[in-house]
Amino acid sequence: MAEAAAPLPQPAAGPRDGPLSRLSDALWRRPRVLLVLLLLPPILWLGVIYLGALFALLAQSFFSIDEFSGVIVREPTLKTYGELLTPANLDIIRRTVLTAALVTAAAAVVAFPIAYFAARYARGRWKAVFYLGIMLPLWSSYLVKVYSWKLILAKEGILTWALDSVGLLWLLEAWLALPGVGGNSLSTSPTGTFLVFLYVWLPFMILPIQASLERVPVSMLEASGDLGARPDQTFRHVILPLAMPGVIAGSIFTFSLTLGDYIIPQIVGTSARFIGLAVYQHQGTAGNIPLAAAFAVVPIVIMGLYLWWAKRQGAFDAL
Amino acid sequence: MPSAVEFRDVCRFFGTVRAVDRVSMEIAEGEFFAMLGPSGSGKTTCLRLIAGFEQPTHGEVRIFGEGMGGVPPYRRAVNTVFQDYALFPHLNVIDNVAYGLMIAGRGRQERRREAEAALDLVKLPGYGGRKPGELSGGQRQRVALARALVMKPRVLLLDEPLGALDLKLREQMQEELKALQRKVGITFVFVTHDQGEALSMADRIAVFNEGRIEQVGTPEEVYNRPARPFVADFVGSSNVFPPEVTHAVAGRRAWASLRPEAIRIVGQGRPARVVATAFLGTATRLHLEMAGRDVTALLPRGAVVPEPGETIEIGWGDSDLHLMEGP
Numbered sequence: 218m219a220e221a222a223a224p225l226p227q228p229a230a231g232p233r234d235g236p237l238s239r240l241s242d243a244l245w246r247r248p249r250v251l252l253v254l255l256l257l258p259p260i261l262w263l264g265v266i267y268l269g270a271l272f273a274l275l276a277q278s279f280f281s282i283d284e285f286s287g288v289i290v291r292e293p294t295l296k297t298y299g300e301l302l303t304p305a306n307l308d309i310i311r312r313t314v315l316t317a318a319l320v321t322a323a324a325a326v327v328a329f330p331i332a333y334f335a336a337r338y339a340r341g342r343w344k345a346v347f348y349l350g351i352m353l354p355l356w357s358s359y360l361v362k363v364y365s366w367k368l369i370l371a372k373e374g375i376l377t378w379a380l381d382s383v384g385l386l387w388l389l390e391a392w393l394a395l396p397g398v399g400g401n402s403l404s405t406s407p408t409g410t411f412l413v414f415l416y417v418w419l420p421f422m423i424l425p426i427q428a429s430l431e432r433v434p435v436s437m438l439e440a441s442g443d444l445g446a447r448p449d450q451t452f453r454h455v456i457l458p459l460a461m462p463g464v465i466a467g468s469i470f471t472f473s474l475t476l477g478d479y480i481i482p483q484i485v486g487t488s489a490r491f492i493g494l495a496v497y498q499h500q501g502t503a504g505n506i507p508l509a510a511a512f513a514v515v516p517i518v519i520m521g522l523y524l525w526w527a528k529r530q531g532a533f534d535a536l
Numbered sequence: 537m538p539s540a541v542e543f544r545d546v547c548r549f550f551g552t553v554r555a556v557d558r559v560s561m562e563i564a565e566g567e568f569f570a571m572l573g574p575s576g577s578g579k580t581t582c583l584r585l586i587a588g589f590e591q592p593t594h595g596e597v598r599i600f601g602e603g604m605g606g607v608p609p610y611r612r613a614v615n616t617v618f619q620d621y622a623l624f625p626h627l628n629v630i631d632n633v634a635y636g637l638m639i640a641g642r643g644r645q646e647r648r649r650e651a652e653a654a655l656d657l658v659k660l661p662g663y664g665g666r667k668p669g670e671l672s673g674g675q676r677q678r679v680a681l682a683r684a685l686v687m688k689p690r691v692l693l694l695d696e697p698l699g700a701l702d703l704k705l706r707e708q709m710q711e712e713l714k715a716l717q718r719k720v721g722i723t724f725v726f727v728t729h730d731q732g733e734a735l736s737m738a739d740r741i742a743v744f745n746e747g748r749i750e751q752v753g754t755p756e757e758v759y760n761r762p763a764r765p766f767v768a769d770f771v772g773s774s775n776v777f778p779p780e781v782t783h784a785v786a787g788r789r790a791w792a793s794l795r796p797e798a799i800r801i802v803g804q805g806r807p808a809r810v811v812a813t814a815f816l817g818t819a820t821r822l823h824l825e826m827a828g829r830d831v832t833a834l835l836p837r838g839a840v841v842p843e844p845g846e847t848i849e850i851g852w853g854d855s856d857l858h859l860m861e862g863p
Contacts, residue, residue, distance in 0.1 A: 439589050440622035442609040444636035444687060454639070458626045531626075 278510035287504060297507040301515070306495070310515055313492040316407070317475035320414040321422075321468045327415070328422040328467065329460070335423075336430035351420045359417065363484050366413045370403035370485065377402070400487060410486035414475050421470035429463025430456070461532045465524075472523065476516035492516060538601030540565040540691050540723040541586055546595035548581050555581040557747035558595070563691075563740075565600075568717050568724045570734040573744030574770065579727045582744070583693050586725060587616050600690060614691040615684035619699060621676045623668035629655070629679050630664030636687045654682035657716070674705045681716075691723045698733060710737055731771045735759060743767045765863050768793035775799075775831050782859070784827065790859045796821070798856035799833035801842070805851030810842045826850070 244251045280289050281296045300306065335347040354362065368374055380386045393399040393406060400406030433456065441451040479493030490498075492512055500509035527533070539562040548556040556578040563569045571579040584590040585597050588609035597604045599612065615636075623632050631638075633651040642650075655661055658678040668676055677697060684692055697713070698706045714737050717724045728734050734741045735755040742752045743766070751763040762768035765776045774793040777785070782792040785806070797819075808826040820841050822833040833850065835841060842848050 434620065434622065436618045436620055436622040437624065439587075439609065440616070440618055440624075440683075441635070441639075442589075443587060443614075443616045444639060444683070445610050446635075446639045447610055450639055454635070455624060459624075 274510050274513060276510075277506050278514050280507045282505050282507055289506060297511045300508055301511055306512075309490050309492060309495050309512075312489060313476055314519060316411060316414065316491070317472045319411060320418065320475050321471045323411075323415050324419055324422040324471045325426075325464055325468060328419060328426055329464075332423050332426035332430055332460075332463075333456075335427050336433075351423055354416075355420055360480070362417060363413060363481055366409075366416065367404050367485050370409045370412065372402035372404070374402075374404070404485055405487060407486060407489075410482055413481050413485045414471075414478070417481065418471040418474050421474065422464075422467035425466035425470075426460055426463040429460045429466075433459045458531075465527050465532045469520065469524070473516060473520055476519065537565070538598070539563055540567070540600060541725065542598040542601075543582070543585075544596045544598065546582075546585060546592045546597060548578075548585060548590055549593045554747045556585065556592075559747075559749055560595075561742055561749060561752060563723060563725060565690075565723055566721055568714065568726065568737060568739045570726045570728060570738035570741045571744060572728055572731060572734040572741050572771070574729055576746075577744035578747040579729075579742075579744045580695060583616075583695055583725065583727045586691065587614055587693055588612050613689055614693055615687045615689035616693040616695065617677075617680045617684050617697045619695045619697070621668075621680040623676055623679055623683070625668055627668075628664065629660075629666050629668065629671070632668065632679055633664075633683045633686055635683065650686055651682070654686040655679075657685060657720075658682045659712070673700050674709070677701065677709070685716075685720065689722060691725060694724060694726045696727055696729070698728075698730075706733075713737060735771070741771075743770065745770070761858060762793050762860055764861050765791055765793070768858070768860065772796075773832065777829075779862075781827075781829060782857070786857055788859060791862050793858045793860060794831075794852060794856060796832045796834040797836075798852045799831070799850050800852065801835070801839070801848050802851035803849065805849040807847055808850050810844050810846045810848060812844050813841055824848075824850070 279293045398408045403409045441455045477493045479497045482491045496509045496512045499505040541563040543561045546559045573579045634647040637647040660678045743750045745766045751767045768774035777792045779789045783789045808824040812823040814821045820835045824831045
């Protein structure tokens, strides 16, 4: 056997020249410094600009406006919150919350089967088609989508035409004749507002539900069946509770986005005001910043109550 | 009396893959039956065919004489302990164990009582209030076992139940599972790729390879009298000699198996060169080269271990060379 070559002498540590390697060595020895450097910019952004602006707005809600001069009185008072309780403003809040709740419930029902299919059965190319189908509408302009829906829902629109050609126009007319949900045409009825909200926010419901269902292993569904549960029982006792965090996450999106939107109710529907629209008008044309701020607090309080309730119902147990 | 489980010429194909290929076997009531094989050998698919998660492409699975064609998992009197345990993360331990009873519509009191009895049985009393996420791997395994046993299945299926446990716990659970099976007296069907586990626990073993059963027999039969080269090699890593080698060493033209522990260093025998040695604790494994063939030998503890490069003389008893069918 040939004699093995003597091993080359190697330094115990590699070379350390250049300011960049010296810097990285120094940071490696003090990981906390690195952490602070990495976290400082986002914390400044989030803390000062993002939350700061929010708290500045909330502080405004405790000011009031002088009714004669229109000047903001910078003294803490609950007078502005009292104004929220006038019948007209309560009506706005009630309408917005009801619509948001209906949109959320409908979105959950429509999104669940789509998300379930994507999580359980779609593979490879079909998964790509699914993501594209969900994301594509999000890439196009929100205004374009809303105006397209106005055309679809209009009296001369494709929906009316399609229903007419299959002889179901009477159904649409009967629906539009109903008080509360009906109107002149779909595009000028609360039903139209609801449909457009549902369409625009649906992806925000599908994606979190799909993500939560992806994390449910098949063996868990098999275990349920193995223990005697029919598929419907497995759905009720295993799939739904495990998907609940996703449903709640999705509903936070659909609910809060509907609560705050001020464009869709202006374009499609009866032009009855929603919270978002009220905020927009009070801080803009009316110059009543305190009342606008008080209106802005309403969705925050509602979302807080909603999350508290969801937690109590055990919606986050599977997290 | 019908067998607990019977496979009649069962095939299960996935596209062109023959996961299970014409398997016929019978598992008797009260038996601890192991399905042993490497991954992809079809043993887990066979278990899933019994549970009902898979349907045979061809042939029939019978449970206590009843054909299971078209019978969904939730109507079968068998329960499964899953490899990943598949505990429900949103339910606490007692609700996990009582899940099947809840589905069956039993009352709250009864469910609780039976679930607690099942937890006692698997030596996990007082853990009912915890969530699966708060348990160790061994504890989760016990919960999975209790959840299946509480249903009083006629056949309990176990899919690599000890695979995720560390060595010490695995040995302890082997003994406990065996004792548990004797206590409850139901048929256990057990899938494993660990030959030691199968040998130490099972009453009978079916050795799987490429979707087929190579041999069914007691641990002693499978170990001492392997039917084919695959069994000899897979169970106990035997030295497998093709016919020409057997002819050279024993004068018979047939496949043969020679257990490593049967090989001894003798004064006068067959010369073999030591290629490498490995200390295993209880024994030392020798990697030898005998007449151009690799041979493995196992020296008991305390024996003098030769150095690599040395040439030694080896021998074995006549009855140690076991003749078998070809592959």
